[in-house]
Amino acid sequence: MRMLLIHSDYLEYEVKDKALSKPEEISEEQKKGRLDEVLAAFMSVEKVDEANPEEIVQKAVEEIKNVASQVNAQNIFVYPFAHLSSELAKPEVALEILKAIEEKLKEEGFNVKRAPFGYYKAFKLSCKGHPLAELSRTIVPSGEKKE
Numbered sequence: 001m002r003m004l005l006i007h008s009d010y011l012e013y014e015v016k017d018k019a020l021s022k023p024e025e026i027s028e029e030q031k032k033g034r035l036d037e038v039l040a041a042f043m044s045v046e047k048v049d050e051a052n053p054e055e056i057v058q059k060a061v062e063e064i065k066n067v068a069s070q071v072n073a074q075n076i077f078v079y080p081f082a083h084l085s086s087e088l089a090k091p092e093v094a095l096e097i098l099k100a101i102e103e104k105l106k107e108e109g110f111n112v113k114r115a116p117f118g119y120y121k122a123f124k125l126s127c128k129g130h131p132l133a134e135l136s137r138t139i140v141p142s143g144e145k146k147e
């Protein structure tokens with residue numbers, strides 16, 4: 001998994017069009033979303049992650065928790081983003097992993113939103129610009145090598 005973490009004043013998105021033939025079913029309310037004072041986590045789930053999805057979920061949650069505590073962020077935006085890798089996991093696996101990350105972060109007490117999966121989306125982001133505001137992480141199952 002490739003993750004881009006941006007500590008932001010806000011992130012807002014608007015669904016524009018289907019980017020997959022079968023995108024995630026969403027309600028009218030989910031077509032737009034916004035969080036203020038947010039740690040935005042843009043994530044590309046990778047083929048290598050299919051070897052151990054549970055471990056990837058655990059490692060991703062740990063990484064996000066660590067950064068959230070360093071930047072003192074309570075709001076997290078889980079954002080599916082297929083542009084951080086050229087070795088993408090199958091959509092059905094990616095969606096399950098991202099849903100699990102969302103659930104575990106909620107269990108940890110964070111206020112979490114997840115942007116809809118399988119769509120083209122317009123978004124606005126206001127990066128805070130402090131030294132820890134822009135971070136990237138690469139996560140792979142144990143025993144797999146990081147490319």
Ligand SMILES: C[C@@H](O)[C@H](N)C(=O)N[C@H]1[C@@H](O)[C@H](n2cnc3c(N)ncnc32)O[C@@H]1CO
Pocket residue numbers: 019020043044045046080081082083088089090091094116117118119120121
């Ligand atoms: C397109 C751009 O505006 C938007 N931001 C977008 O990326 N849309 C992606 C993700 O929501 C999702 N998606 C599919 N496979 C994956 C994957 N392996 N990991 C993450 N997301 C995925 O499916 C869409 C098309 O790839």
